[in-house]
Amino acid sequence: MQSNTPFDFQNDVIEQSKTVPVLVDFWAQWCGPCRILAPVLEKLAERHAGKWVLVKINTEEFPEISAEYGIRSIPNVKLFSNGAVIDEFVGAFPEYQIEQWLAKALPSPWAEDVARAAAEMAAGNDAVAITLLEGVLAKEPENRKAAAMLVRLILFSRPEEALRLAETLEAEPDYADLSESVRTLGALLVRPASAIPEGESRETYSKALESLRNGDMDSALERFISVLRENRYYDDDGSRKGCIAIFRFLGEEHEITMKYRRAFDRAF
16 A cells, blocks of 8 residues: 555556556545545455555646546546556545445456456357356355356256355446346246146147257247236236346347247237
8 A cells, every 4th residue: 555655646546457456546645535534445445455556646736637537526536557547436435435446446367367267158168168157156256247157058047056156246237137037037946846836838838948948049039928818817917027037038139029929029
């Protein structure tokens, strides 16, 4: 942690951030909120020693640096990584809020492994991607990006595990739709045949679930929509919920979603 004495900004912030994230606190002696925030940041820096370092910059002593980074209101806290600002906040926030912000803002030390997993997924090498992501989560269980990617890969082969992972994503706005769709699809995937209601739609609905377990979204949607046309509320509206979950899981721009969206909308 740096003091507010003269220092080499290029070395202490820019270069250092290429090996460890640097949290820069822009402050001034006359700023009341700055004096409130300072001990909170110092406490967090000690708690997270090794994960990031704190540098304090007095805006009156270093006006040229403050101007370069557009400091108009203080306290202003900027997070540097690889020589650039990757996130920031303005104002004095309580410790728990800053902890939450840091959890999202700090780059993962395993980001390269996650990027490799994404490339393997794109190339169709799912087994390799799964191994990489499981390795990341073993070392960093709170890595939400890795969890979200792994959920997508194992949903149909290991639905119980996917459901557990989806629970960790529920509070994350970026993954809310994925979490909700996995909860719905996972419940359908683990549904025993004995729990499927009797009725004229039972056979078609059962085949839809079988298609879903095989990862055949095309066939699952076709059969769910057939059930909707026969019996809108069969299995507590299960077909409608299943279709919506598939659309969300695949994304609105996916070719299968676009193929069946209109038929779904007309099925009611």
